[in-house]
Amino acid sequence: xxxxxxxxxxxxxxxxxxxxxxxxxxxxxxxxxxxxxxxxxxxxxxxxxxxxxxxxxxxxxxxxxxxxxxxxxxxxxxxxxxxxxxxxxxxxxxxxxxxxxxxxxxxxxxxxxxxxxxxxxxxxxxxxxxxxxxxxxxxxxxxxxxxxxxxxxxxxxxxxxxxxxxxxxxxxxxxxxxxxxxxxxxxxxxxxxxxxxxxxxxxxxxxxxxxxxxxxxxxxxxxxxxxxxxxxxxxxxxxxxxxxxxxxxxxxxxxxxxxxxxxxxxxxxxxxxxxxxxxxxxxxxxxxxxxxxxxxxxxxxxxxxxxxxxx
Amino acid sequence: xxxxxxxxxxxxxxxxxxxxxxxxxxxxxxxxxxxxxxxxxxxxxxxxxxxxxxxxxxxxxxxxxxxxxxxxxxxxxxxxxxxxxxxxxxxxxxxxxxxxxxxxxxxxxxxxxxxxxxxxxxxxxxxxxxxxxxxxxxxxxxxxxxxxxxxxxxxxxxxxxxxxxxxxxxxxxxxxxxxxxxxxxxxxxxxxxxxxxxxxxxxxxxxxxxxxxxxxxxxxxxxxxxxxxxxxxxxxxxxxxxxxxxxxxxxxxxxxxxxxxxxxxxxxxxxxxxxxxx
Numbered sequence: 001x002x003x004x005x006x007x008x009x010x011x012x013x014x015x016x017x018x019x020x021x022x023x024x025x026x027x028x029x030x031x032x033x034x035x036x037x038x039x040x041x042x043x044x045x046x047x048x049x050x051x052x053x054x055x056x057x058x059x060x061x062x063x064x065x066x067x068x069x070x071x072x073x074x075x076x077x078x079x080x081x082x083x084x085x086x087x088x089x090x091x092x093x094x095x096x097x098x099x100x101x102x103x104x105x106x107x108x109x110x111x112x113x114x115x116x117x118x119x120x121x122x123x124x125x126x127x128x129x130x131x132x133x134x135x136x137x138x139x140x141x142x143x144x145x146x147x148x149x150x151x152x153x154x155x156x157x158x159x160x161x162x163x164x165x166x167x168x169x170x171x172x173x174x175x176x177x178x179x180x181x182x183x184x185x186x187x188x189x190x191x192x193x194x195x196x197x198x199x200x201x202x203x204x205x206x207x208x209x210x211x212x213x214x215x216x217x218x219x220x221x222x223x224x225x226x227x228x229x230x231x232x233x234x235x236x237x238x239x240x241x242x243x244x245x246x247x248x249x250x251x252x253x254x255x256x257x258x259x260x261x262x263x264x265x266x267x268x269x270x271x272x273x274x275x276x277x278x279x280x281x282x283x284x285x286x287x288x289x290x291x292x293x294x295x296x297x298x299x300x301x302x303x304x305x306x307x308x309x310x311x
Numbered sequence: 312x313x314x315x316x317x318x319x320x321x322x323x324x325x326x327x328x329x330x331x332x333x334x335x336x337x338x339x340x341x342x343x344x345x346x347x348x349x350x351x352x353x354x355x356x357x358x359x360x361x362x363x364x365x366x367x368x369x370x371x372x373x374x375x376x377x378x379x380x381x382x383x384x385x386x387x388x389x390x391x392x393x394x395x396x397x398x399x400x401x402x403x404x405x406x407x408x409x410x411x412x413x414x415x416x417x418x419x420x421x422x423x424x425x426x427x428x429x430x431x432x433x434x435x436x437x438x439x440x441x442x443x444x445x446x447x448x449x450x451x452x453x454x455x456x457x458x459x460x461x462x463x464x465x466x467x468x469x470x471x472x473x474x475x476x477x478x479x480x481x482x483x484x485x486x487x488x489x490x491x492x493x494x495x496x497x498x499x500x501x502x503x504x505x506x507x508x509x510x511x512x513x514x515x516x517x518x519x520x521x522x523x524x525x526x527x528x529x530x531x532x533x534x535x536x537x538x539x540x541x542x543x544x545x546x547x548x549x550x551x552x553x554x555x556x557x558x559x560x561x562x563x564x565x566x567x568x569x570x571x572x573x574x575x576x577x578x579x580x581x582x583x584x585x586x587x588x589x
Binding site for chain 2: 022025046047049051052054056057058059060061062063064065066067068069070087088090091092095096097098
């Protein structure tokens with residue numbers, strides 16, 4: 001099974017779009033070679049704008065370009081892309097409904113050694129509160145390619161969460177699903193692991209580990225956190241007695257919250273218990289990606305433990 | 312400028328001030344101070360300098376206007392209604408529930424509004440974005456930005472100022488409405504912004520200072536920018552609340568409701584004598 005980071009496929013997909021459409025442009029805050037937005041220069045160096053270390057200026061500049069018909073991919077690390085310029089995103093993208101794709105790179109704990117200051121663990125929550133914002137957390141290369149295209153095709157602001165973590169490609173090339181729909185990758189009976197992002201491979205391995213312990217666990221991947229596939233979630237909540245939502249993000253406001261809110265409001269008695277598992281009201285710290293996933297129980301063994309505690 | 316043209320512009324400014332007063336009325340809180348101080352600046356831009364009209368409102372090469380100090384958008388509303396972008400009746404419904412005219416500029420609700428502002432400091436960056444897009448498309452037009460003096464305390468303005476000169480965006484002309492007061496007091500005492508010419512020049516801009524209520528001076532300064540191969544800033548010295556003596560030159564009128572008496576007095580002050588009306 002091949003491995004890659006979602007940021008790498010993002011760069012390739014962005015370049016492909018730029019070749020197809022001259023209105024696609026990319027802005028970056030001194031991280032273009034890391035976020036891979038710099039790839040766009042292979043199509044046209046004039047369509048990459050180095051904004052320097054000024055995220056607020058970047059978002060407002062992106063808004064101005066979008067007003068003139070450009071499809072703008074605004075890039076930097078996820079922690080800065082969502083936190084440092086939240087007000088610009090709120091006023092000039094979300095409220096104004098301008099066509100800018102905020103691309104948050106190196107998201108989550110797997111950012112690794114740089115530690116808590118650089119690890120975005122609140123970004124999905126922040127972006128999910130914004131009206132008109134689509135929030136996508138792709139899990140692997142093929143899903144990232146589909147996510148970038150979906151972001152491009154959506155007329156309006158999008159938050160695309162990307163990662164530097166080398167993860168297993170789960171999906172086949174040419175992602176065959178509707179990105180806005182939940183995908184049940186593995187069927188089970190006792191519990192379903194609901195997951196987004198590059199820890200999807202770990203969730204699938206966890207299901208294999210659980211099977212050895214006699215627990216039949218399904219795995220459901222939800223790449224679009226907003227608008228949530230509520231139908232898919234409700235179907236899962238009726239099928240499984242327990243949904244354990246795992247994400248490389250705070251348990252406040254991310255996928256776990258979105259799923260819990262949906263299930264809580266279901267007007268049926270017989271529905272799943274939802275457990276939110278992720279980063280529990282905490283920041284990350286320095287360490288390797290593997291060490292941090294182990295500490296927060298987001299690797300295969302960790303996810304299996306989380307599931308066992310919740311059934 | 313010919314005397315006749317100047318007289319026409321001065322009449323426009325009078326009309327705008329009077330319309331502002333009618334729109335605001337008495338007993339309702341509005342951003343009087345900053346709306347009144349920028350009347351001549353916007354008059355010079357919309358009725359003298361800018362390549363903009365109702366017929367051109369969708370033309371890709373129209374000049375763009377960005378009200379970065381979004382709370383002063385009522386002045387722009389009056390002008391847009393004069394240009395026919397929406398019926399003047401809308402002015403009376405400003406800030407009412409469901410109104411086309413919001414408290415701060417909304418590009419989706421109000422025809423002729425080009426930039427979402429209100430939270431301060433974002434307009435110049437947005438103007439840079441318009442300029443970058445125009446450059447890629449090979450379109451040639453000017454982008455005019457009006458900023459407040461208090462707004463210059465916002466760090467993003469200076470990020471944007473760097474971006475403008477770094478990318479040699481020479482078709483941006485910014486005007487600072489230097490009325491001296493912000494919400495809670497005098498700008499220089501709240502957080503000093505001067506010396507402005509030195510600041511802007513060191514950021515790579517051409518800077519001039521004018522009397523912001525003298526239409527011939529503003530127009531001349533705008534015309535001079537035609538021959539300058541740099542981003543240009545015009546520092547327009549104005550009086551906050553200009554035209555309504557009960558609030559002129561104070562921060563009290565920043566966001567204020569006129570009493571009935573103040574309103575009547577203001578109507579007298581700003582009334583356009585018979586014979587001067589168009």
